[in-house]
Amino acid sequence: MTATAPEAHPSCPGTPPPGRRERKKQRTREALVNAAFTLFAEKGFDATTVEEIADAVDVSSRTFFRYFASKEDVALTFQEEQTRAVMTALAGRPAHEPIMTALRRTVVEIAGACERGELGFKPERFQCLLSMMADSPTLMAGSLEHAQRKQQLLTEVIAERMGLDVESDLRPHVIAAAATCGFQAAADVSRRHEAAFGSLSETIDQAFAILESGLNIPPGESA
Template structure:
């Protein structure tokens, strides 16, 4: 007990520092914008050095995208919890819509203010958007493995998990882009994502008049 307690305290302190950096970053992003905010300002707000900041994050882009990392982890967990006999695209659609709704409504531990802030940042910063797209490659690989496990397939020899995961990632990205652009008016991300997945079921061609 005496050996593990200090380690526990250190880990808790690290978690508090990390969360403080994230909170300060989002406050500054909301007030000044992503491009105008510096790493030094984020660190100063928590009363730590820039060197300490870089122990936790590689860049300010990484800080901003922590929310997406949390979303991704929640999505994988939620997908694994879906009924085993549910068709894969149905499971993905319900999972994605559920996580989007949780982010927007502040459920499952998500902060809706950070979610809205991130949407604004993504719409205004090409650098952050590019970083997000780079991160999506790893997310797609993770999702491919999760889909393969669910379908009982080997992704090393079967193309289907790759196609399913890539389709889902592209659909999620398209929904987020469309929501920020107001393609469906005031529709929220959950509604836009649900409509995007519905298009996959309906087919690509629009209804004929």
């Protein structure tokens, strides 16, 4: 997961700063996200309505839908920030690192940053999202769908890093799928058995260590 604060979205060097209208739109979007997570923490995801989120910012539901397709979309803004952070950090890993090692260090780095409130992440929002996904099948389904959509982007980043052709080489596709499944398995296990496996970042580290060492484990071999 990165080197830049995910909420800042700084402009690239040489590009003009956003105009007043764009700044206003960004403020409205951020206000909707903040209001949504406040309500999610108070009432739970399923009990919170789009109308309540819009009312908290003193805008209409119609305005809400200019920024987000649904309340699931709002909740998963944190996951979107995580994804951007992972892609940025992975691209910056040393070129000599094997791909699964680079993925392991990247994902553990960003998960840890989310937990500690570093790199612009808000730990309370991170914990809120984890709790909501544990309690809401709808949001969990949305999270899995988001991960599937982003898997192709991860495939392309991996292929570029490895110097492979994404259209003719299966390896970046398999690696991206394995990394996605490893993260999802760690998140699921961490939610259910945190006492046994530790924090999410610790569980991710364990999951990616398994991927890094290889999956062809002889029967009966213990960890």
